[in-house]
């Protein structure tokens with residue numbers, strides 16, 4: 025049943041206050057027909073909508089201002105908006121088309137991921153075959169190459185934040201925890217320690233988000249070491265493991281025990297785990313972030329692309345390729 029948020033006529037476009045690319049066309053909630061709710065976040069509701077002019081479908085994320093202020097999420101929401109505009113137009117990353125607001129709400133017009141999150145697709149079949157794992161992890165790698173070349177670290181990469189569009193290609197989402205990374209040359213903190221978890225404007229990580237993400241969190245984040253792009257490579261290793269085996273490598277009911285397992289690199293491969301995939305995962309799940317495969321690549325991520333697991337995968341044309349069926 026269609027749920028329509030009361031779209032105010034006084035909606036104003038906020039593009040003039042944005043730091044990044046300003047989208048050309050102004051839109052208001054009245055330019056969209058609001059359909060069903062497709063998801064709910066801790067302070068947002070996402071609707072399937074249709075642009076009344078073009079009939080094109082979009083996902084619109086609606087955030088209640090008073091709730092954002094009450095929950096002190098202003099920085100988080102602003103960060104997501106700024107980074108998504110900055111990332112603009114690239115395959116495999118959700119696109120933010122417009123933002124606008126009315127007195128009570130903020131609206132984010134996003135590309136619609138018709139096939140939802142990656143996680144239920146893995147869970148439905150139990151695990152991916154090698155072909156599927158190569159393809160989907162290949163798309164994630166291409167997205168990470170783009171992000172890291174743009175000096176953005178996602179910091180919350182997990183199968184729930186990887187959405188699938190109507191053609192079953194991936195779209196990485198949820199940039200609220202993401203961070204602009206200072207490249208090595210000017211990467212010095214007040215204490216002279218290289219890294220990038222030093223910003224004073226750093227929004228506090230959402231507690232619930234952190235709980236949900238615990239399985240993919242890198243050891244450096246748990247031991248207060250600098251978080252670098254390589255932290256996303258750790259999560260990438262966890263995701264490849266999960267695609268092949270059905271479950272993430274570090275698991276426990278107790279978050280404390282799970283964190284211990286992560287910092288001690290305590291995990292096992294089930295029997296029958298593809299050997300080449302195993303070799304790649306072992307090179308990604310390395311405690312020292314600088315020793316992970318790809319971490320020192322001049323051309324990101326040539327060393328991962330040329331790993332034997334990806335033999336014959338045409339990385340540059342993945343977005344034009346029909347994805348292999350999931351089973």
Ligand code: ATP
Pocket residue numbers: 062063064065066067068069070083085118134135136137138140141187197198233
């Ligand atoms: P939280 O803010 O609590 O971490 P979240 O990041 O999942 O949660 P939202 O970004 O509001 O919150 O997304 C809520 C749900 O809506 C998600 O679980 C996702 O499945 C769905 N969703 C979000 N964006 C899209 C999109 N562009 N297309 C399709 N579904 C989406």
